[in-house]
Amino acid sequence: MKFRDFIAGFRVQILSIMTSKTFDFIIAGAGIVGLSTAYKLSLAYPDASILILEKEPGVAAHQTGHNSGVIHSGIYYKPGSYKAKNCVDGRHQLVDFCLENEIKMDICGKVIVATQEEEIPGLTAIFNRGLQNEIEGLNLIDSKELRELEPHAAGLRAIHVPCAGIVDFKGVCEVLAAKTVLPGNRILFNSMITGVHQSNGSLTISASGHSYTCKHFINCTGLHSDRVARASGVDTQIKIVPFRGEYFKLTSSADHLVKGLIYPIPNPDFPFLGVHFTRMVLGGVECGPNAVFAFKREGYTKMAFNFTDTIETVNFPGFWKLAGRHWKMGLDEMYRSVSRNGFLKNLQKLIPSVQIDDLKPAPAGVRAMALDPNGNIVDDFFFETTDNEIHVLNAPSPAATAGLSIGDEIVNKAKQAFSL
C-alpha cells in the first residue's frame, strides 16, 4: 500500500469515529480564541470530549498568524470593559504560559510618543487610563529619557510601558493545540463549517461534506464569525467588514533604529489606526499596519477580490454609514496604501532618520471589523449566547494578548448558559 493511500485510509477511519460520536463541545476555529477556549474547557472539564473544526490545514492561519505579535499592556481600553479586564489578565497568563512552555517572548517595553504639543492632552489621558487599569510600571518621560530608551525616536513626551512585549503567537497556538489534543479530543483541519442544526437537544455541525454531533457549540471563527452565527440561526445584525493592515519591514541595515515598540498617540475613535514600529520576536522590525477596506475577507494582497464578500459588504447599510462619516480618514489610509512616501511620512514623525530605502514590503494581515447597521464599530469583545451555543462575534486587538483570559470568560459563560 502506498503511503498516500495509507494516510487517506487513516483519515477516513478517524472521520468515521468523529462522525459517529457526540462531543460535549465542538469549537469552530483554531485561531488563538478557539484554541484558548478549548484549552480552558479541557482544564475545567477534564472528562469532556472536545472537537475543534478548522477550515485551514493548520492553526493560526488568519488574524492570529498575521498580526503584529505584540503583547499589549491594556493601557488603552475603557476601564471595566472586557478588553481592559481580559487584556491585563490575559497578558499575565500569556507571559506565564510562554515561560512554562519555552515559547519565544520578550518583554521589551513600549513607548507611546507625543510628537506635537497638541498631542500632550491625549498622552495624559492615556496615561491616566493606564493608571485606572492598574498597568504596572507606567512612567511619563521627557524627550531625553525617550532617547535613552529609543535613541532614534523623536518626541516631546512619551509614556514608557515596561510590561508590553513581543511574542510568537503562532507558537502559542501550536502549544495550545498540543495541550488540548488529549485522548478523546481532536482537531480536524480542512473542515469548513457550513451549517449548524438543532436536533432533539443536540447540534449537528456540517463541515466539508461530513456531519458531527455535539451538545454545545462555540463559534470562534474570527473573520467569518457572523456567517457561522447566521448559519446556526443567530443573527445579531452585526456584520464583519474586512480591513487589510499592510506592513513594511526595515531592511537589516536600518534594524538598529528600533529597540522595542514605538507607537504614536492613537485617535480615541480609531485606536487601531496609526502606523508604528514593532520589533518582532522572530527577528526584524515591522512598520505599520495601515487599515484599508479589503475586497475579500481573507484578502492579503491589494488585488485580492471575492465577489460574495464584496457584495455582502456593499449591501450592508452600516458600511456606507461608516464610510460617509469617515471618508477622509479612509482616503488617507488608501493614499498610504498606494504611496510608500505617504507611509514613510507617518513613520518619520516617530523616527525622522528612517528613509525610503530602509523599507521593504512585508506580508499583510486582515482585521475582522464588526459593524452595526448604523455604521458604529463594535468596540468591546462581544459574545452572543444561547442555551447550547456561544458565538464570539467581536474579538479584535488585543484578543491575541487576551486569548487565555477570553478562554476563561467563555468557560464562565458556558457554565451559566449551558447549566454545566
Ligand SMILES: Cc1cc2nc3c(=O)[nH]c(=O)nc-3n(C[C@H](O)[C@H](O)[C@H](O)COP(=O)(O)OP(=O)(O)OC[C@H]3O[C@@H](n4cnc5c(N)ncnc54)[C@H](O)[C@@H]3O)c2cc1C
Ligand atoms: C494586522 C493585525 C495586527 C494585530 N496585532 C495584534 C497584536 O499585536 N497583538 C494582539 O494582541 N492582537 C493583535 N491583533 C488582533 C488579533 O490578532 C486578533 O484579535 C486575534 O488573532 C483573533 O483571534 P481569533 O481566534 O478570534 O481569530 P482568527 O485568528 O482569525 O481565527 C479564526 C479561525 O477560524 C477559522 N474559520 C473561519 N471560518 C471557519 C469556518 N466556517 N469553519 C471552520 N473554521 C473557520 C479560520 O480559518 C481561523 O483559523 C491584530 C490583528 C490584525 C489583523
